[in-house]
Amino acid sequence: MATALYQRRDFLKVLGMGLVSLGLPQFPRIVRGAQKRQPNFIIIFADDLGYGDLGVFGNPSIKTPNLDRMAMEGQKWTNFYAAASVCTPSRAGIMTGRLPIRSGMCSDESRVLFPNSLEGLPAREVTLAEALKPQGYASACIGKWHLGYQKQYLPTSNGFDYYYGIPYSNDMDRVAKGGRELFWDPKVAYWNVPLMRNEEIIERPANQHTLVKRYTRESIKFIREHKQEPFFVYLAHNMPHVPLFASDKFDDTSARGLFGDVVEEIDWGVGQILQTLKEEGLEENTLVVFTSDNGPWLTYEVQGGSAGLLKDGKGTTWEGGMREPTIFRWPGTIEPGVVTGIGSTMDLYSTFCHLADANVPDDRVMDSIDLAPALFGGKPSPRDVMFYYRGRRLYAVRKGAYKAHFITKSAYKPNLEDEFHDPPLLFNLDHDPGEHFNVAEQHPEVVAEIEQIVKEHKANLVPGRDRLARRE
Numbered sequence: 001m002a003t004a005l006y007q008r009r010d011f012l013k014v015l016g017m018g019l020v021s022l023g024l025p026q027f028p029r030i031v032r033g034a035q036k037r038q039p040n041f042i043i044i045f046a047d048d049l050g051y052g053d054l055g056v057f058g059n060p061s062i063k064t065p066n067l068d069r070m071a072m073e074g075q076k077w078t079n080f081y082a083a084a085s086v087c088t089p090s091r092a093g094i095m096t097g098r099l100p101i102r103s104g105m106c107s108d109e110s111r112v113l114f115p116n117s118l119e120g121l122p123a124r125e126v127t128l129a130e131a132l133k134p135q136g137y138a139s140a141c142i143g144k145w146h147l148g149y150q151k152q153y154l155p156t157s158n159g160f161d162y163y164y165g166i167p168y169s170n171d172m173d174r175v176a177k178g179g180r181e182l183f184w185d186p187k188v189a190y191w192n193v194p195l196m197r198n199e200e201i202i203e204r205p206a207n208q209h210t211l212v213k214r215y216t217r218e219s220i221k222f223i224r225e226h227k228q229e230p231f232f233v234y235l236a237h238n239m240p241h242v243p244l245f246a247s248d249k250f251d252d253t254s255a256r257g258l259f260g261d262v263v264e265e266i267d268w269g270v271g272q273i274l275q276t277l278k279e280e281g282l283e284e285n286t287l288v289v290f291t292s293d294n295g296p297w298l299t300y301e302v303q304g305g306s307a308g309l310l311k312d313g314k315g316t317t318w319e320g321g322m323r324e325p326t327i328f329r330w331p332g333t334i335e336p337g338v339v340t341g342i343g344s345t346m347d348l349y350s351t352f353c354h355l356a357d358a359n360v361p362d363d364r365v366m367d368s369i370d371l372a373p374a375l376f377g378g379k380p381s382p383r384d385v386m387f388y389y390r391g392r393r394l395y396a397v398r399k400g401a402y403k404a405h406f407i408t409k410s411a412y413k414p415n416l417e418d419e420f421h422d423p424p425l426l427f428n429l430d431h432d433p434g435e436h437f438n439v440a441e442q443h444p445e446v447v448a449e450i451e452q453i454v455k456e457h458k459a460n461l462v463p464g465r466d467r468l469a470r471r472e
Helices: 010-021 027-036 067-072 087-096 128-135 208-225 256-278 298-303 349-355 371-375 444-459
Strands: 040-046 075-081 138-143 163-164 175-177 181-182 196-198 200-203 231-236 286-292 324-330 337-344 387-391 393-399 401-410 419-428
Touching: 040 208, 040 256, 040 349, 067 286, 067 324, 087 128, 087 337, 087 349, 128 138, 128 231, 128 349, 138 208, 163 208, 200 401, 208 231, 208 256, 256 286, 256 298, 286 349, 337 371, 337 387, 393 444, 401 444, 419 444
Parallel strands: 040 231, 040 286, 075 337, 138 163, 138 231
Antiparallel strands: 075 324, 163 196, 175 181, 196 200, 286 324, 387 393, 393 401, 401 419
């Protein structure tokens, strides 16, 4: 049988065999009615973590024993993508299951929201928390939101029952120094970012040295308080986005320096959450996903992370900007292994809704794909195409093993200019994940196929159609 879930119950095992004989899939949703309740969901979302920043993804100096164990007990996905290469659009993608261009959370200018931004996630968007709510889910957003700071855009106005965290990036509140305001300066002693509980600021400036510890504690508290009902915890860390902070227990303990201290503390927090699930008897009914919002902020050198063998990092549509280290764990249900098929943070929306018997909105275009066949059925991932947007413009498209770049652009260098490619650059990511060798001349048929995909995609895309006025 596909999972131990079926193996544990003779009746369900017979049922599963019957489904196989009928050619039907053996996914957990089929037998949800035989269980006490829907599964719990936990997303642990790092900020600016690179593909090469975890031990299990090849980092030689950062120790991540809990994430390594999580990968051994679950599934390590090696071709898993964020919805965008910077914060706001990436978070819009994971929350809505849609490309950020559909919600308007992807401006070409700044590309992210700031504390003085008046916009936020449009009211028409249905967040994952809102989709799960009719099925009785209690939901908490712990950590970084970055989809609007005004009251009408906060998590508590978007389906979450509880919010505890910083509403945007941890470097964004400007600090006056020498008569001028600074966006980010490592010499500034503190950052004037607010820590919120629900809609109230409870600490300003937030003590960022203790954020990982406090986010972990709040997540565990919510899990224990809601263990008798299905719950969804979205734990979105503010780090290892710069500026970096670690608690006394982890400060100056990693061979990788402060960046390593931060990642190792996040790993500790993962271990605490997994241990809580075990102690509360919840781990066999809880799907835990670990991933990141985008690649490493390479501009900050050793204070930024590493994309490993991938090219470039945050802010770009090269692989290092959007391919993320990703792990799924659900003991007794997910068969451990390495999945090389394509997946995206947007796909968590449909996958979770499938498992919870919740409805995916049918009144709009959804870009989310249910990953159940790969997670539970041992089949190839149903996602075969990935679109790489930068702002409102499509830069690249992946189809199967091949990725075509129509436009390339550096992330943060001065005098940035789009570089257009006709024919597009083409890379075989199975052979060349570092995107070194252009094979467009050898595979004109692949280029033609991807160009047709782009044509069809743009024909069905009306930029701005779903971008509604902000909530009143």
